Amino acid sequence: MPVQLLKIGKGNSETLLPRHLQKENLKHLQEGFDHTNKYFQGIVVLSYPLTKLGDGTDFFKVVLQDLDNLYSRTNSINILIHGKMAEDCAKVLHHGDTFIVAGFKLAKSPTAGLDGRHGCHLELSEEAGSAIYIYAKPRTTAASETASLPVAPKYVYTPLNHLKDGTVVNLYGVVKFFKPPYVSKGTDYCSVVTLVDPSNVRLTCTLFNGNVDSLPKIYKVGDIVRFHRIKIREYNGQMQGITGVGFASLTFDGTVGTPVVPRSSSKVYTFMDEEQKTIEELRVWAASNLSISGPAAKLSGVRPMLFFDLTCQLVGKAKVDGSSFLLKVWDGTKCPYPTWKVPVEARDLEGEKVVLHQLRNLTVDVLVYDNHVQLAKSLKVGSFLRIYSIHTKQASAVDEDVSHIEFHLHGGTCYGRGIGVLPESNLDVKELKAFLESVDLADSQNMESMSSVELDSTFNNVTDLESHLQRSQQLPVTVLTDHQDLNNTELKTILNSTAPQQYRIRAKLRTYKPQKLYQSIKLYCSKCNSLQEVPDGDDFDFILQGSAVTAPNPELHNTSWYDSVMWTTQDQKQRKIAIHFVKHDEMLQQPEDTLLMIEGGTLKEVWKLTKRFKCVIPVRSTEDDLVLLDPSAPFLLQGNIKYYGCKQCSTPKPIKSLSSIAAEQRPSWEPTEIAQVLGIVPLQYVFIMKFTLVDATGALNVYLFDYENFFQIPASEILTNNFLQQKMQMTMNMLCPPGRKLDDLPWLECFIKSYNVRDAMKHQVYYQIFDTTVAEDVV
């Protein structure tokens, strides 16, 4: 750490210096003395303009006055600084600053007889391992600005794979895990933070401070931190970081493209353009190398038996007993299950009575235990919280017919369990506030009666299934979306008629194929009418590996419509990865609006990028342009969906064709539009199933060919969404309950059409379901 601006303002500089350094008296700055681990401190009384020496290196000269020897005949000394250190020092130094030097070389001063200063001078340079600590004098003008503007020290940051036991270092890292500050069993707050950096080495830091604001303000995994003066120790064979004297931290949101605004643990800090660049580079690295979960769960999305982080507002709080405490919170969405209400004395409930009543159908009770109680008690009603690792537990009370969901914040700090208070400046809070203000409370009050219905359709247990079946005996489980005026036709009549024709039928679903529902998803080309299987991940991985053999072509980087970053992996393969971020109006967009192209990425890396960015297009370089990969690879990834093109019908164009969409006023990055400009005829995800329908007169095999209307589930999403797969399975269980006799099966109302398929050998009539959907209360 060659040049450090320790602090601006008053204070004791010694407490911030590395402990191994001892102060040296001016009188002892003589040849023959050992100055290792010594520092000299003086006030800057004179400095010369930064100049270059004959060999081109920078040179900066400073005169220091020794305050301890003010009345001596000789009380000043020349400091000669060479190289980059000279440049860095010249930028930040002001007269009157306290200047501390260590690791210097002492030599006879050739000008001692002329300037009346000390007989020796001190020489410093980065190469010689010198260190300079500048303890700035309070600035008299615009002091507050100076304090937060980049006044320019030069810190050295140690990569996590270069940490050594017993050192004090500065470092950057991406938060891989953290425990929000909690009350330790000692006297301090504690926060545990695990960092990782592009060296792929992890460092777990144990941070203590009596003042919770002095600990890093980390709100989520993926945040980036800058630690200054963290002690490194070895513990259990691994390096460990721990707070020591002078520890300070800055925390940044880790999302690529968001403003780089530090959250500081101290009032005064330095932050410069170069450090901004570091943050931006780490963001890009993290985006493709770390799995950072997507948007946090909302109450509307909770399911029983899971742990999740909830961003919410505190509406009320109450003591329950010695080891638990109640928090009433809301996030504007409605939990789809009945939620438990923790019984408390009305007089113990703190919060606006009117608000508590208004929000009664949207608030949930979170019971926090043990070590979290103290922090929970101190929370202010109205504040915004993130509660980490809440447990949703399904339970039934003795006097209840249906089960409910309980929210517990169990004791302990495993998995980062805890409570964090978010400031109103936090982007998630701003978003939440705007949403809360838009919530129509009249709607939520009408929802009271809805919970049990929603519960029925989502809880997958025998009782619920039974009640559905009883209902199914009376009403059809599918309904027509059109042609209501048509009369039903018996299956026998249909079988005896010529095609093509259209019919309304009432029948039961005896069986269906495929029984493994994921096998029903195919890719369909509406141009050539071909159907194909959805490629599996291995095919794509293989194509990616093949394309990574060719290194990105740097001549294609940073064009008028995209910015490029490239780096080399640190493993043995030394793989080169390039990411091209498409710009709009010459600016990068928010990640959720951004389309990027990646070269040289692995399946995992591509997949991770899709979690954070709107669109990802895997590409490779040619001499002249970026192009799409093999036509068997997806040409676009959006969210969980891979978009494929038809090999027969597509004529791929160079990637630069995309720039026309980038230039649009509001590029929507619709897959169909992207496909069109890239010369791709997109394949569509479809459900293809064969239903065997029966009525009193006969049986008929009917095909279901559906994008999303029948199940009200998009075929494109089913392969990557377990929840939707379960939902589809439950729907099929309703339509065709396993193990039932024909009489007990529910009725389906369908609209079908017959059509002819002829080839040289034979003629056949086929039947297909149309304009039919699963009834609303079955889904």
Added chain:
DNA sequence: TTAGGGTTAG
């Protein structure tokens, strides 16, 4: 000093 990451069991 405290905690030193890897879910409670109310």
